Amino acid sequence: NAGVTQTPKFRVLKTGQSMTLLCAQDMNHEYMYWYRQDPGMGLRLIHYSVGEGTTAKGEVPDGYNVSRLKKQNFLLGLESAAPSQTSVYFCASKREGLAGELFFGEGSRLTVL
């Protein structure tokens, strides 16, 4: 049981380049999330999805786009990377309801030069 898988795990980009982070979960969860984690800032929500075909903005959505074409996949795109997007990105999923546990992927470390 893989749980939540993120690819790639590491990436270095130049300013202005684009890339996509892929998150895949095999737990049939409805909700999926993209967070970024920076020192001293905690985890901040970028975008989230409550089901296939739906997406919504979180706390820090600027500079990112997402898509959820299939229930098990949630893609995070950077159209024109900036150094301020250097961070560790975590994908998470959970079942419906307030009480469900968030299951995280192992993280993707992105550096923008």
Place this chain on the structure above:
Amino acid sequence: RKEVEQDPGPFNVPEGATVAFNCTYSNSASQSFFWYRQDCRKEPKLLMSVYSSGNEDGRFSAQLNRASQYISLLIRDSKLSDSATYLCVVNSGGYQKVTFGTGTKLQVIP
């Protein structure tokens, strides 16, 4: 004021010690509460949920104080393997209203 606040630490404690962390939250309508553990350069993982009646899991116990709007985590008989960052998580309603504290770092020393 931050929605969820934690003392960043680090808390350096000897093996066998008891250590307690507090976390305060600002939204009185918050509905569910959790402690997550995050090891260095790893993903967060659920440690325990926090209920109004309190709960305990082995050496770990958690309490919720709604009147004062804080939750606490108590670790008894600390082990070296408890060294990690402990994240306070508050759900204020709805799937997107999950707010993470910045974490409290614990270092257990031999």
